[in-house]
Amino acid sequence: MLKFDEEKQRNGINGALALRDRINEVADRICEEGYRNICWLGIGGTYASCMQTLVHMNEFTEIDTFVENAAEYCATGNRRIGKGSIVIISSVTGSTEEMVRGVEKAQEAGAKVFGFIDVETAALAQMVDYEIAYPANEQLKFFMAADRFMFNKREFPEYNRFYEEMDAHLASALIEAEKEADEFGREFAKKHKDDAIHYFVGAGNQWGAAYSYAMCYWEEQHWIRTKSIHAAEFFHGMLEIVERDTPVTVFVGEDSQRELAERVAKFLPRICGNYTVIDTKDYALTGFSEEFRGYISHLVMRAVTQRIDVYIEQLNCHPMEIRRYYRRLDY
């Protein structure tokens, strides 16, 4: 399989899952000391992961928790971030300008910052109050933290059962999903590599997936135009520009908002002949109970879209690591 290193994938995921003890140590300490609210602070791709975590928590929790965009926070502020606030962040480089300023501002306001900064020596890693350094797997880290906070509040009683399945089966389930998706990924890439624009629709944890896949992969890395739209909003405007040949892909997950994406998926065939439905239900996820499949739907979708990416990269002769402007120009 093109650009697929099973061993590396497995170790990456299992290594992230193994952070759980350290995450719990931090979360348990915070819970013991008490906190007022939890802010998920991000920008770009990490902002999308924040949104995914929030929609997961919204299902279960009464914790006062919200998402902030780092640049917006720097400009407008947010008086709910202050003493007693826990700000949770993630950063690959640890140097994103808006994040550095956002963390400074939050700490000045009295908040404590819990950071997953991949590079232990980076600026952000030095600044945060609690730091756990491990590469990639951002959503997994966020969800592990969120689930622990909810578990400690007795809002997520399935915690132990769920993480038993995660530890035992997640790596294999995602690796198998990639294998199952490979042929689809190749065909999809062939069909859509020249699209003038491609629409991605999602809801629940698939909204962050659609948002970041469209923006951080197709736009940023493949230089293909996209629009992402929440399935809830699709019927309130965007539907009118969908015609026979409009390329639309619906991400259908298995969390609480599955029905919203299904509604779009059921409607599209009536007005469009160029749509695709990617449904996480089609993937085996061996070892996972029915009730837990929704919690990892966004990870399954990423396994699938990864297979699309490698083929678009190859077919379009466009290495995914090049950028036209990002960090190439000052702005």
Added chain:
Amino acid sequence: MLKFDEEKQRNGINGALALRDRINEVADRICEEGYRNICWLGIGGTYASCMQTLVHMNEFTEIDTFVENAAEYCATGNRRIGKGSIVIISSVTGSTEEMVRGVEKAQEAGAKVFGFIDVETAALAQMVDYEIAYPANEQLKFFMAADRFMFNKREFPEYNRFYEEMDAHLASALIEAEKEADEFGREFAKKHKDDAIHYFVGAGNQWGAAYSYAMCYWEEQHWIRTKSIHAAEFFHGMLEIVERDTPVTVFVGEDSQRELAERVAKFLPRICGNYTVIDTKDYALTGFSEEFRGYISHLVMRAVTQRIDVYIEQLNCHPMEIRRYYRRLDY
């Protein structure tokens, strides 16, 4: 001027401003009785207005206040909406399916609903706990409510001075803005009526403006493709697909997030030869103090974009009231 009825505009705005006593009566009663949090519940265009109200409040308030999308709320729920919650909504038709179900759900959870339902006899108008019926001017109604809640909490001390200026000058300021924008609107429409896709960028209260203008006007009413992107997010992916001929319009307002939009506006000339900056600062807004201009930036932008709309409608021979699918098909 094409499709411009000054008298009607003036009466519409002044009539909306005159609702303030009734809005305050409701808000003051709620504040007296006490409340736990305020949820702005919307979908589509009203969701955008909710986001505009929230970003305005975030500047000033410690009130626990948040935005919910009605369809997402119906699917996922939100345990923070319950006894002590005030849910604020607006609806033109009073029959939008997701809103009706959302209001039912919130009330079942123990929340009180404060509705601006244009049609007093509509389903939603009958359901809400507090109802004020008056056509259009949704953002104005939301901001009047928000400002009163903040004033009552001593977080918006400029309330009286601000609304003196609003009552005295808003209608004229917006009418004059439309006149000032007319020639620009015609030229913009001529230049962009055939765009394959048009990008709209905004921040602060201009984010909701860009989001809803792109989706509810260009997509829904002109059937032209768009993507809206928050200025904070522009630099985290989307920038890579902007080239010389990409049509990009930046909405620059005068609220706390002006700097975020300015950053995009300053960057674009380096990489794009087909961009437009619409800056509310270019409009006189006679009678308004400098400090208050930002609070009405989104209304000024709507005055400007209204002039674009009438010319696109005329040039494209596409009446804005027709829909291909919305409320024409069951879905």
